Amino acid sequence: MSNTILVFAEQRAGKLKKSAIEAVSEAKRQADKLGGQAFAVVIGNDVQALAESLGQYGAARTFVADNPALANYSSDGYARILAEAVRRAEPAVVLLPASAMGKDLAAGLAGLIKTSVAMDCVEVALADGKLVVKRPVYAGKVTAVCTFRRMPAIVTLRPNVFPAAQPEPARKSETESIPLMFTAADLKSAARELMAVVTKRPELTEAGVIVSGGRGMKGAENFAMLEELADALGAAVGASRAAVDSGWRPHEFQVGQTGKTVSPTLYIACGISGAVQHLAGMSSSKFIVAINKDPDAPIFKAASYGIVGDLFEVVPALAREFKKILQTA
Amino acid sequence: MRVCVCIKRVPDTAANIRIGSDGKTIDPGGVEFVMSPYDEIAIEQALRLKESAGQGEVVVVSLGPSEAAATLRSGLAMGADRAVLLKDPMKYRDPYGVASTLAEELKKMSFDMLLFGKQAVDDDCCQVGSIVAALLGLPFVGIVTKMEVKAGTATVHRQVEGGHEVVEVKLPAAFSCQKGLAEPRLPSLKGIMASKKKPLEERSVATVEPVFEVEKLEYPPRRAPGKIAGQGAEGVAPLLNLLKTEAKIY
Structure with a gap:
C-alpha cells in the first residue's frame, strides 16, 4: 500500500478554510503513522504562495492548479484536476474537508475514478493496509464503522472534529504545477458567480x-x-x-x-x-x-x-x- | 420536459433508530418508512417543470427492497406518471454500488433532466447523484435551491457556506435538490386513487462488489448527565461559573 496521503486544501478568495487546515493537519498525522508524506492540492487563481504556505501544517509537496479560469468552483473542472493529482501521487487515501465544496468535489472525484466516498467522517484509522472510518449516519443517531476494500479511499472530514496543527511558519511546501487540461468552454458546469450573504458571523x-x-x-x-x-x-x-x-x-x-x-x-x-x-x-x-x-x-x-x-x-x-x-x- | 427522479425509502426522521441483531443494519421494528424528504422536493420540482412546459413525463425510480414500491406509489400519488422499482437483492449497497446500478438502468431511459434529493436521510452519503452523472457523462450541480430553465439551459443556485453559487448548465443534466427549491405538494385524494392505476415496472438488478463495507453500527458515546444551573435569570451566574470552571469555555 502507498504511504502517501493526499489532501484537498480548500480556499476561497485566497484564504484557507479552517476545515482545510484541519484536513491538512490530519493528513500529516496519518502520513506520519504510515512513515509516508502528506501531499496537498490547491486549486484556484493566484494561489501559488498559499500552496507553499501549506508546509506550515505539514504538507511536503503541494500540487497547484493556478489559473484565472479556476477562480470560481467548477464541479467537473476541479474534479479533473484532483483526479490528475491522484494519478501523480498514487495515495492510499484522499482527504477533503466535509464542506459544501469538499463534499461536492469528493463525489465528483469518485465519479471519475469509480469509487465511493466515506462522507463526513469523525474518525480515521489506517492500519495493516486497511482504512477504517467512523461516520455518523441517520444524522448521528448511530455511527457506522466502515472498512474500505479498495484504494485509494476518498474520505471527507467533518469540520470542528480533527484538531488543527500548530503552524510552523518557517516550513515551506515544495510545489508541483498541474496545468489546465481543458478550457473554460469544455467545462460542463462552472459557477458563474458567488453571491455571498454579507455577515460577520461564522458559518x-x-x-x-x-x-x-x-x-x-x-x-x-x-x-x-x-x-x-x-x-x-x-x-x-x-x-x-x-x-x-x-x-x-x-x-x-x-x-x-x-x-x-x-x-x-x-x-x-x-x-x-x-x-x-x-x-x-x-x-x-x-x-x-x-x-x-x-x-x-x-x-x-x-x-x-x-x-x-x-x-x-x-x-x-x-x-x-x-x-x-x-x-x- | 421529461424528468427522471431517483428516490429512496428511508426511516422517518422522527424515528428512534435501534441497531439490529446483526449489528450492521438497523432494527426496522416499529420504524415508519417514508420517502427521503429531499426526494419529495425533487419530485415537486420535476412536476413543476413538466407543468410549466405543458407537456412531458415524470418518472420515479427507486433502488431498494420490494417495500420501496409503496414509496414509489407515493411519488405517483404526488403526480409522477410512472415508476420503476429496481429490486435490490443486497441488504446494503455502498454509494458507488448504488450509483453504478442506477446508471446502468438510466442508460436505457431518455430524459432531459435527472433529479435527486441532496442526500438520503438514512446513510447521509450525499454522492450518488454526482457519481451517476459522471458515469452518464452528464453535467451535475448539487444542493440546488433555485432553478430556472430556458431554451435548454438551466440556471441554478447552489448553496454553499455563507451564500450561493450561480451555475448555468446545458440540458440534459443532473441536479440534487435542497429545501427551498420547491415546497412538496401533498397528494390529493384523486392523486392517491390515480396512483394505484399508474404503471409500476419491476426490474431485477445484479449484486456488486462494494468499495467499502459497514463492519458494524455503534451508538454514539453517551453524554454525561447534565446539571441544572438554576431557575430563570438567577441561573445565569451559576451557569457562567460552570462554563468557566468545568467547561473552560472562557
Whole structure:
C-alpha cells in the first residue's frame, strides 16, 4: 500500500478554510503513522504562495492548479484536476474537508475514478493496509464503522472534529504545477458567480459556538436577542426545524436531520424542546446549554448545563454577563 | 420536459433508530418508512417543470427492497406518471454500488433532466447523484435551491457556506435538490386513487462488489448527565461559573 496521503486544501478568495487546515493537519498525522508524506492540492487563481504556505501544517509537496479560469468552483473542472493529482501521487487515501465544496468535489472525484466516498467522517484509522472510518449516519443517531476494500479511499472530514496543527511558519511546501487540461468552454458546469450573504458571523458547520432558537422564540423578531448573545460570543445563530418551518429563519440556518449537523465546542439551545431530529444534528457538540421553561423537555437530557426558565429573561441576562466578562478578559 | 427522479425509502426522521441483531443494519421494528424528504422536493420540482412546459413525463425510480414500491406509489400519488422499482437483492449497497446500478438502468431511459434529493436521510452519503452523472457523462450541480430553465439551459443556485453559487448548465443534466427549491405538494385524494392505476415496472438488478463495507453500527458515546444551573435569570451566574470552571469555555 502507498504511504502517501493526499489532501484537498480548500480556499476561497485566497484564504484557507479552517476545515482545510484541519484536513491538512490530519493528513500529516496519518502520513506520519504510515512513515509516508502528506501531499496537498490547491486549486484556484493566484494561489501559488498559499500552496507553499501549506508546509506550515505539514504538507511536503503541494500540487497547484493556478489559473484565472479556476477562480470560481467548477464541479467537473476541479474534479479533473484532483483526479490528475491522484494519478501523480498514487495515495492510499484522499482527504477533503466535509464542506459544501469538499463534499461536492469528493463525489465528483469518485465519479471519475469509480469509487465511493466515506462522507463526513469523525474518525480515521489506517492500519495493516486497511482504512477504517467512523461516520455518523441517520444524522448521528448511530455511527457506522466502515472498512474500505479498495484504494485509494476518498474520505471527507467533518469540520470542528480533527484538531488543527500548530503552524510552523518557517516550513515551506515544495510545489508541483498541474496545468489546465481543458478550457473554460469544455467545462460542463462552472459557477458563474458567488453571491455571498454579507455577515460577520461564522458559518454554522464551522462555528466554535452556536446560539440556536426554537419554537419557544415565538417569532422571527425575537431572534435579534439571540443575535446579540451570538455576537457577544462570536457565535453563529442556528434554528430548530420548528422555527424554520414557521418562517422565522431561512432554511440554511436549520440544525438537525433535515438541516445541518454541527459539532461546536458550545451549543446554546434556547426554547428548543429537543425533538429527536434536532438532537441528532447537534448532540456531538462538546458542551450543550439548554434554556427552556419546561423542566421535562427532552433537550435537558442532552444538555451539559440547563437553566429552567423564561428565555426572554435568561437570554438577555446571559448576553449582558458575557459582554461584561469578555470585555474585561 | 421529461424528468427522471431517483428516490429512496428511508426511516422517518422522527424515528428512534435501534441497531439490529446483526449489528450492521438497523432494527426496522416499529420504524415508519417514508420517502427521503429531499426526494419529495425533487419530485415537486420535476412536476413543476413538466407543468410549466405543458407537456412531458415524470418518472420515479427507486433502488431498494420490494417495500420501496409503496414509496414509489407515493411519488405517483404526488403526480409522477410512472415508476420503476429496481429490486435490490443486497441488504446494503455502498454509494458507488448504488450509483453504478442506477446508471446502468438510466442508460436505457431518455430524459432531459435527472433529479435527486441532496442526500438520503438514512446513510447521509450525499454522492450518488454526482457519481451517476459522471458515469452518464452528464453535467451535475448539487444542493440546488433555485432553478430556472430556458431554451435548454438551466440556471441554478447552489448553496454553499455563507451564500450561493450561480451555475448555468446545458440540458440534459443532473441536479440534487435542497429545501427551498420547491415546497412538496401533498397528494390529493384523486392523486392517491390515480396512483394505484399508474404503471409500476419491476426490474431485477445484479449484486456488486462494494468499495467499502459497514463492519458494524455503534451508538454514539453517551453524554454525561447534565446539571441544572438554576431557575430563570438567577441561573445565569451559576451557569457562567460552570462554563468557566468545568467547561473552560472562557
